[in-house]
Amino acid sequence: MRQVILDTETTGIDPKQGHRIIEIGCVEMIGRKLTNRHFHVYINPDREVEEEAFRVHGISNEFLADKPRFQQIAQEFFDFIKGAELIIHNAPFDIGFMDHEFARLGGYPKTAEVCGVFDSLVYARKKHPGQKNNLDILCKRYGIDNSHRELHGALLDAEILADVYLLMTGGQTSLGLANNGSDEAKQEGEAEAIRRFSSDRPMLKVIRASQDELKIHEERLDLIDKKSGQSLWRIKH
Template sequence: MRQIVLDTETTGLEPEQGHRIIEIGCVELVDRRLTGNNFHQFLQPEREIDAGAIEVHGITNEFLADKPRFCDVAQDFVEYVRGAELIIHNAPFDVGFLDHELKLMENPQRIDTLSAVTDTLVMAKKMHPGQRNSLDALCKRYDIDNSHRELHGALLDAEILADVYLMMTGGQAALVLDDQLGQQGGDENAADNIRRLAADRPPLKVILADESELEAHQRQLEAMGEACIWHKQP
């Protein structure tokens, strides 16, 4: 299972008003493990960045002056995401901008023809109705350290969202690892510990009880008499 956690930064809020993507950040997960095969690119948008947007992400027109345009990296991006499941927080925003950029190409495509899309904001609203579900709020809820996130950044936010997504979808895995995490030291980040332990753990070996062990087990149950709730099972 290949998943791409994706985020973008833009010159403004509306592609219909001519705003463009200026940064794409992608983090790859294969079978829920980070692979390090990331995609990160700053882009020259061929227009000025809104002052309000600069306050959010800190990316300036001067910084982007010598960066490639979207059309220069589009083929690499398309091949990178093709066939994967995209994990995006507030997906309509990012997908809308990506579709707008792809529409400007000679052979226009749409994201939904390349990849399936999962919106973690929709997931969070279902899991935590009536609560704040911004990326910062989810980091706080799942005890994920985002203290280094002074400004928005596509790759940084994708990395943080990967941690959030793994915690949101971990189910019982987080509970099973609680004792192990405590032994690792309280100062370490819980999501980092879960990823490391999952990556280092070998495949579980299933060992079935042999006939003598099953007989010994049955004798133990009989010795417990009526106190054994197993006897009361239908």
């Protein structure tokens, strides 16, 4: 499977108010291994960057003045993501801006028509219900060093999200309910020495639960529901 981990930075929070994309960062992954291919560009939005947005990413109007417009990079960007599964933290935000930019040009389909979309924020909320799940918190939870991340940046955040995604989706956990220490302590221990995947690293084996295991899991959740009212595993966030 070809996956593209993607992040954007923008002039503000709502494309319907005329806000635009000013940075796109993508890294490519095939078979759960980073390929070292990436797409990264800064974009002149032809409008002011809001002060609140500037405090988040530190990208100034002066810096963007000589950068290409979206129409100049649109086809290259489209070709890079087409056919891939996009991994995005809070996907509706980025997809909304991307679709808005492509719609301004005309002739491009909506992103979901040519790409799969995996929202890592939705996944994290299901995996860690009732906890904060922003990128900084997930880095701490999974033992990922992001000390070099003083401000948000699309390419840097995409690279960090790739590490988070691989750790968050790669571990196999027992369906038993025995509690031998806190979940976060276990996760931090398992993630103690994260390393980026090189091209010669063997593909990770994905072990999925069998139908019998899923049945036992659901029966255990039924028992928890009966005793406690509702299990955390079934609360939707």
